[in-house]
Amino acid sequence: MDDELLHSFHEFFPSIAVCKNGRIKRPTGEDVVPPSLDPATGVQSKDVQIAPEINLSARIYLPPNAYRTKKLPLLVYYHGGGFIIESAFSPLYHKHLNHLVSQANVVAVSVNYRLAPEFPLPIAFEDSWRALKWTAEGEEEWINELADLKRVYLGGDSAGGNIAHNMAMRVGSERPEGFSLQGMFLNCPYFGGKDPIGCETAEEFKKWTEFCENLWGFVCPSMKGPRRGMGESG
Numbered sequence: 001m002d003d004e005l006l007h008s009f010h011e012f013f014p015s016i017a018v019c020k021n022g023r024i025k026r027p028t029g030e031d032v033v034p035p036s037l038d039p040a041t042g043v044q045s046k047d048v049q050i051a052p053e054i055n056l057s058a059r060i061y062l063p064p065n066a067y068r069t070k071k072l073p074l075l076v077y078y079h080g081g082g083f084i085i086e087s088a089f090s091p092l093y094h095k096h097l098n099h100l101v102s103q104a105n106v107v108a109v110s111v112n113y114r115l116a117p118e119f120p121l122p123i124a125f126e127d128s129w130r131a132l133k134w135t136a137e138g139e140e141e142w143i144n145e146l147a148d149l150k151r152v153y154l155g156g157d158s159a160g161g162n163i164a165h166n167m168a169m170r171v172g173s174e175r176p177e178g179f180s181l182q183g184m185f186l187n188c189p190y191f192g193g194k195d196p197i198g199c200e201t202a203e204e205f206k207k208w209t210e211f212c213e214n215l216w217g218f219v220c221p222s223m224k225g226p227r228r229g230m231g232e233s234g
Contacts, residue, residue, distance in 0.1 A: 029085030080158025161189025
């Protein structure tokens with residue numbers, strides 16, 4: 001193991017470590033792959049800049065049967081990674097979106113929001129909201145010509161599920177124009193509760209709660225309180 005990691009100041013193994021010299025190291029989740037025409041699914045993808053001044057971008061996916069004569073539903077997707085690792089361009093999420101778009105037959109925008117701790121929360125939420133409004137503007141060619149903004153869905157896993165939930169809540173409260181939100185799906189969303197669920201033991205729940213509260217304080221030092229620390233919205 002890297003000597004810096006052995007003497008880290010703050011660590012969430014194996015995702016991230018803050019070394020005593022201030023250097024941030026991510027042993028995982030930093031690999032990227034280019035957009036492509038996926039031979040297995042026929043899905044085509046490309047990268048777009050949403051706000052270059054803050055390095056906010058996305059990867060757009062088209063299923064093989066996307067035709068201009070019949071627009072498809074639009075999925076805005078937020079990747080997981082505890083708000084600290086992964087990206088819309090990682091091999092994991094590129095593969096996931098290729099299969100998801102192929103199976104669901106939708107146009108998808110996979111948002112590459114900025115990560116903590118360099119950009120602590122709520123920056124990821126603000127980036128995600130800005131990306132959603134940019135998508136609704138319909139100025140990007142693939143979205144304008146092939147996506148139906150009257151059939152918009154939000155989705156995400158882990159931290160991305162938390163983001164999708166919060167974006168849906170914000171749509172409900174602010175009611176932005178330009179698109180119609182029809183639904184969302186949350187895959188293992190990063191939320192917490194007050195009591196163990198299912199087969200979860202009290203000991204397991206306690207350990208997980210402590211880990212999540214420590215992580216939440218790391219990614220969002222401006223917010224306080226254990227329930228907010230578990231990712232509950234409000």
